[in-house]
Amino acid sequence: MTMQTVGRPTRPEDVQPLATGFASLTGGRGLLQDEALIFERDGWNKTGVDLPEADLDGSDLGDLARAAPIGLPGLSEPEAMRHYVRLSQKNHAIDLALYPLGSCTMKHNPRLNEKMARLAGFADLHPMAPVSTVQGALALMDRLSHWLKTLTGMPAVALSPKAGAHGELCGLLAIRAAHEAKGDPRRRVLVPTSAHGTNPATAAFVGYSVTEIAQTDDGRVDLADLEAKLGPDVAAIMVTNPNTCGLFERDIIEIARLTHAVGAYFYCDGANFNAIVGRVRPGDLGVDAMHINLHKTFSTPHGGGGPGAGPVVLSEALAPFAPAPWVVHGPEGLTLVEETVGEAAQAFGRMSAFHGQMGMFVRAYAYMRSHGADGLRQVAEDAVLNANYIKARLSGAMTPAFPDGPCMHEALFDDTWLEGTGVTTLDFAKALIDEGFHPMTMYFPLVVHGAMLIEPTETESKQEMDRFCEALLALAQAAKAGDVDRFKGAPYLAPLRRLDETLAARKPRLTWKPSSGVAPAPLAAE
Numbered sequence: 001m002t003m004q005t006v007g008r009p010t011r012p013e014d015v016q017p018l019a020t021g022f023a024s025l026t027g028g029r030g031l032l033q034d035e036a037l038i039f040e041r042d043g044w045n046k047t048g049v050d051l052p053e054a055d056l057d058g059s060d061l062g063d064l065a066r067a068a069p070i071g072l073p074g075l076s077e078p079e080a081m082r083h084y085v086r087l088s089q090k091n092h093a094i095d096l097a098l099y100p101l102g103s104c105t106m107k108h109n110p111r112l113n114e115k116m117a118r119l120a121g122f123a124d125l126h127p128m129a130p131v132s133t134v135q136g137a138l139a140l141m142d143r144l145s146h147w148l149k150t151l152t153g154m155p156a157v158a159l160s161p162k163a164g165a166h167g168e169l170c171g172l173l174a175i176r177a178a179h180e181a182k183g184d185p186r187r188r189v190l191v192p193t194s195a196h197g198t199n200p201a202t203a204a205f206v207g208y209s210v211t212e213i214a215q216t217d218d219g220r221v222d223l224a225d226l227e228a229k230l231g232p233d234v235a236a237i238m239v240t241n242p243n244t245c246g247l248f249e250r251d252i253i254e255i256a257r258l259t260h261a262v263g264a265y266f267y268c269d270g271a272n273f274n275a276i277v278g279r280v281r282p283g284d285l286g287v288d289a290m291h292i293n294l295h296k297t298f299s300t301p302h303g304g305g306g307p308g309a310g311p312v313v314l315s316e317a318l319a320p321f322a323p324a325p326w327v328v329h330g331p332e333g334l335t336l337v338e339e340t341v342g343e344a345a346q347a348f349g350r351m352s353a354f355h356g357q358m359g360m361f362v363r364a365y366a367y368m369r370s371h372g373a374d375g376l377r378q379v380a381e382d383a384v385l386n387a388n389y390i391k392a393r394l395s396g397a398m399t400p401a402f403p404d405g406p407c408m409h410e411a412l413f414d415d416t417w418l419e420g421t422g423v424t425t426l427d428f429a430k431a432l433i434d435e436g437f438h439p440m441t442m443y444f445p446l447v448v449h450g451a452m453l454i455e456p457t458e459t460e461s462k463q464e465m466d467r468f469c470e471a472l473l474a475l476a477q478a479a480k481a482g483d484v485d486r487f488k489g490a491p492y493l494a495p496l497r498r499l500d501e502t503l504a505a506r507k508p509r510l511t512w513k514p515s516s517g518v519a520p521a522p523l524a525a526e
């Protein structure tokens, strides 16, 4: 037995397994408390703020002024603090453990980024502040643009799209504007079967019909099928590289050549740029437009942890159609092109009211500068190395979807190895929660049966990846040994058990109604 110097045992000789069916009396769990909704707490008659008496001469609102109390719950500062911290404990976060969601690039968010984003000169800006007062912020946007263009080998960038999917929309709107400018609107967009769902959704949203391109047995775009489907009515192809199977599109240059030969544009989904940043410049591959998920490749918090940002780099052919605003160097310093007139007359419009996600720009730029060009190249190398380590460690127990050759930044398994166990991909993923890890991406890409897509990113140490692999290997052994109950009921130890995710997505309950006994009472009148 290990003893502290004060003599207290710190490690019991044998850890007792959790008694099955054990439940706490209060809904608490370990040191985690059960937590009601803020509206269900007894907090209607107090407030955590102490404002001075308002000295108003009537109201300017006329008959718009609120006649009844607003009915918001009130909590004291410690109560509000605990409420939100308790809620945060019910969620998984990259700050707690490896977060292996494939395609999502859940890497560590360096604290330096946060420090920079909180500098008052960035954090406290108003988007309508006169440009002469925000030269530093414009300089940062200008430098970020320079790095994005340099890393991708592309001549122009639109910073304002607010997520990858928003960037796809921006890219396709630029492509549509370019075709329309030639008087040739075109109708179709080609998308491989392995694409992220946002690709066909974006194409349809912009008004194109979507044609699927088949995939080869080794997980790449089927060139023959691409060639057969390309034609003079095709506006663009949307190809992800490295693709969602975690594989580099070997024929990417030929794909670009065939696309351009019919007068179509090459949209590249750049969500997986993390795997090639500093090593490959998409502009050299013939790409015309590509979004970059700053939140993935350049480490800004996302996925419940913060907003994204999806700048789009554009080729010479598409640059004139880039949306406003953008930063230019003028005689009196930096300024913004806001109006789509004059030299900007071909810009297709705007993607957002203001300039995009400034806080994410600062974080991404801080990440670039702290790594430097050589460091960013190492990001890609280490991301690929880590994914291949995971692939190698797990391949004996689980079946890799594409066993031949190395993968890029994520390792993809199918469910062949679960055959006959009675355990599905869903069960297996849920059981990981009981082991303290977030599940991997499952059932995506759709082209792989029962897919399990694991992306460790470059920020995981070997020790952490070993802990993760050992959890997976132990679970795989349990599945093969017939311990089906462990999986079918999982998760057992999470605050909530298995949820009907489809129902939650299709019929979300977005409003709260007081249940009997909890009615908001008005704040006590003076």
Ligand SMILES: *Cc1c(COP(=O)(O)O)cnc(C)c1O
Pocket: 103, 104, 163, 164, 165, 166, 196, 198, 240, 244, 269, 271, 272, 293, 308, 309, 310
């Ligand atoms: C994440 C992702 C997207 C969408 O990006 P968001 O920032 O979530 O909108 C598109 N394609 C692929 C391959 C992705 O991984």
